[in-house]
Amino acid sequence: MCGIVGYIGNKNTKEILLEGLKELEYRGYDSAGIAVLQNGTFSNYKAVGKLVNLEEKTKDFTTKDFAVGIGHTRWATHGKPTELNAHPHLGESSYVVHNGIIENYAELKKELTQKGVVFLSQTDTEVIVHQFEKNLKTPLEPFEAFAKTIGELQGAYAILLVTKSQPETIYFAKHGSPMIVGINAENEKYFASSDTPLIGQCSDVHYFEDGDYGYVTPKEIAIFDKSGIKKQPLFKKLSTNKLSAQKEGYRFFMEKEIYEQSVVLADTLMGRISDKEIRFDELPHDLFEGVQEIKLCACGTSYHAALTASYLFERHAKIKTSVEIASEFRYREPIMSKDTLFVVISQSGETADTLETLKMAKEAGLKTLVICNVDNSSMVRLADAAILTRAGIEKGVASTKAFATQVAVFWMLSLYVAGERKSLPKEEIERQITLLREVPATVKVDDATHEQLKRLSKRYLHGHGFFFIGRDVFYPLALEGALKLKEISYLHAEGYPSGEMKHGPIALADPELFTIALLPQHMLYEKAKSNVEELSARDSTICAVSAVAFDKADDFIPIGVCKDYMLEFFEMMVVLQLLALEISIRLGNDVDMPRNLAKSVTVE
Numbered sequence: 074m075c076g077i078v079g080y081i082g083n084k085n086t087k088e089i090l091l092e093g094l095k096e097l098e099y100r101g102y103d104s105a106g107i108a109v110l111q112n113g114t115f116s117n118y119k120a121v122g123k124l125v126n127l128e129e130k131t132k133d134f135t136t137k138d139f140a141v142g143i144g145h146t147r148w149a150t151h152g153k154p155t156e157l158n159a160h161p162h163l164g165e166s167s168y169v170v171h172n173g174i175i176e177n178y179a180e181l182k183k184e185l186t187q188k189g190v191v192f193l194s195q196t197d198t199e200v201i202v203h204q205f206e207k208n209l210k211t212p213l214e215p216f217e218a219f220a221k222t223i224g225e226l227q228g229a230y231a232i233l234l235v236t237k238s239q240p241e242t243i244y245f246a247k248h249g250s251p252m253i254v255g256i257n258a259e260n261e262k263y264f265a266s267s268d269t270p271l272i273g274q275c276s277d278v279h280y281f282e283d284g285d286y287g288y289v290t291p292k293e294i295a296i297f298d299k300s301g302i303k304k305q306p307l308f309k310k311l312s313t314n315k316l317s318a319q320k321e322g323y324r325f326f327m328e329k330e331i332y333e334q335s336v337v338l339a340d341t342l343m344g345r346i347s348d349k350e351i352r353f354d355e356l357p358h359d360l361f362e363g364v365q366e367i368k369l370c371a372c373g374t375s376y377h378a379a380l381t382a383s384y385l386f387e388r389h390a391k392i393k394t395s396v397e398i399a400s401e402f403r404y405r406e407p408i409m410s411k412d413t414l415f416v417v418i419s420q421s422g423e424t425a426d427t428l429e430t431l432k433m434a435k436e437a438g439l440k441t442l443v444i445c446n447v448d449n450s451s452m453v454r455l456a457d458a459a460i461l462t463r464a465g466i467e468k469g470v471a472s473t474k475a476f477a478t479q480v481a482v483f484w485m486l487s488l489y490v491a492g493e494r495k496s497l498p499k500e501e502i503e504r505q506i507t508l509l510r511e512v513p514a515t516v517k518v519d520d521a522t523h524e525q526l527k528r529l530s531k532r533y534l535h536g537h538g539f540f541f542i543g544r545d546v547f548y549p550l551a552l553e554g555a556l557k558l559k560e561i562s563y564l565h566a567e568g569y570p571s572g573e574m575k576h577g578p579i580a581l582a583d584p585e586l587f588t589i590a591l592l593p594q595h596m597l598y599e600k601a602k603s604n605v606e607e608l609s610a611r612d613s614t615i616c617a618v619s620a621v622a623f624d625k626a627d628d629f630i631p632i633g634v635c636k637d638y639m640l641e642f643f644e645m646m647v648v649l650q651l652l653a654l655e656i657s658i659r660l661g662n663d664v665d666m667p668r669n670l671a672k673s674v675t676v677e
């Protein structure tokens with residue numbers, strides 16, 4: 074999804090902007106651009122595709138001494154990924170970059186066009202710069218013109234604007250899309266749409282709130298809230314640990330992140346499990362008091378973690394639990410009762426639809442909790458309580474280690490609530506705690522399995538589709554396996570509950586339909602096996618994943634013998650991630666940045 078950087082200072086502005094954009098690459102984008110204002114002159118470069126294209130275009134462009142600059146990576150929403158649609162967008166003498174969506178852009182564009190303004194792009198963003206310049210001519214001082222413009226916009230935005238009429242200033246506005254300003258001892262000012270580009274550059278950062286707008290100069294950071302009242306920045310120390318993931322010999326970040334799961338899961342468990350109980354010191358002690366229902370809400374992979382959690386909460390904590398896809402929940406006029414704990418799950422903490430449901434729940438007066446991987450993200454700042462998953466920066470667009478840590482947190486949380494409510498015998502909680510301790514070892518990638526999957530992958534590059542099937546928590550895992558494959562191989566894959574096959578999907582069964590069957594020894598093994606046999610009888614090609622040998626399978630991927638179905642879950646998760654990875658590599662795809670996808674979807 075789109076990313077923003079900005080800089081005011083004396084260093085090499087071009088390099089700082091490009092380096093900042095590189096740190097945002099993992100979010101997914103299809104074009105990029107920068108605009109630099111130096112000695113009263115603008116330089117603007119844009120390129121479609123990867124940042125190397127922009128680097129190539131700017132190779133003869135140099136900046137030194139004082140300059141102001143803004144940069145952007147664009148993930149197309151309004152208009153195709155072309156150079157004209159890439160940001161920054163130009164008016165007569167100003168440039169703008171924007172994340173989010175301007176919902177009333179069509180009306181504004183119509184009015185501006187009637188006044189003779191010529192638009193170069195198909196984007197919603199371009200109206201911002203033209204509207205600003207219209208207001209500037211009314212005549213207004215540049216900041217007044219900017220404030221007026223912001224008041225005229227509807228929708229979600231994080232905006233930076235630079236103009237020749239105030240050449241040492243960057244104007245900013247934030248509403249519904251993240252934006253941060255950072256400072257350092259050298260009196261430089263940086264902007265970014267997330268922490269990552271600022272780590273190593275800034276010592277302190279201020280997170281803008283929704284409705285904030287203002288300007289930054291070498292001397293001043295002026296912030297106004299939505300009522301126009303000036304407020305002081307609230308600086309927080311920025312971590313100096315770049316954690317800037319390097320591939321460390323792995324072919325792709327996704328592969329590295331699959332291998333890292335053992336370490337990050339150990340981090341997730343750290344300090345949260347003792348021999349007898351689960352502890353979440355970060356939670357208010359009364360969070361679950363009076364809670365009769367849990368509602369989980371998320372998108373994509375996080376939704377699959379939520380679905381897994383719903384089985385665990387009902388099984389362990391005996392609390393009625395429902396799961397919602399955030400984009401659906403937003404508009405279906407849901408009934409929200411105050412005895413419901415509303416839980417959002419998000420790797421990034423910025424997904425627009427999920428964030429909006431959190432706002433809805435807060436407005437309805439529900440208690441809220443977020444399970445998130447990014448501290449200080451919008452959701453973490455908004456929810457009443459937060460549990461951080463501690464997966465570290467995830468760069469691969471296809472989520473792996475974030476999912477693993479989400480499920481581990483939910484497993485722990487279900488036992489934590491079970492402990493509070495005494496819904497499971499103490500001995501059972503203790504037994505499951507010993508299982509949790511085994512998770513980091515369980516997800517260590519087995520060399521032989523990885524080798525087998527590398528070889529096997531060549532048999533699964535064609536066909537008319539994949540079914541991933543499982544029962545109980547292995548159904549959400551099947552959905553996740555299918556999503557992983559879809560995301561990075563572009564092959565058609567669907568996840569189904571094994572028991573549903575005979576209600577329609579089995580009509581597709583033939584040798585060119587590949588069924589990836591999850592057959593855990595400790596969860597409904599016999600029932601799941603008969604479902605697979607029904608598919609095998611109709612000649613579907615079966616690839617079984619199990620600890621128990623299965624003679625009806627065309628291919629068999631063995632997992633280690635585990636004591637419990639949840640450990641089988643984690644082992645199978647790794648198998649499905651590696652299978653998707655190896656198929657994608659064989660197909661020659663860009664595993665880390667698959668086509669059309671974005672790491673963090675900050676528009677609805």
Ligand code: G6P
Nearest residue numbers: 372373374375419420421424671
């Ligand atoms: C995007 C990503 C997915 C992710 C989903 C939800 O679609 O490509 O990998 O699962 O957003 O993201 P979140 O950050 O809220 O977990």
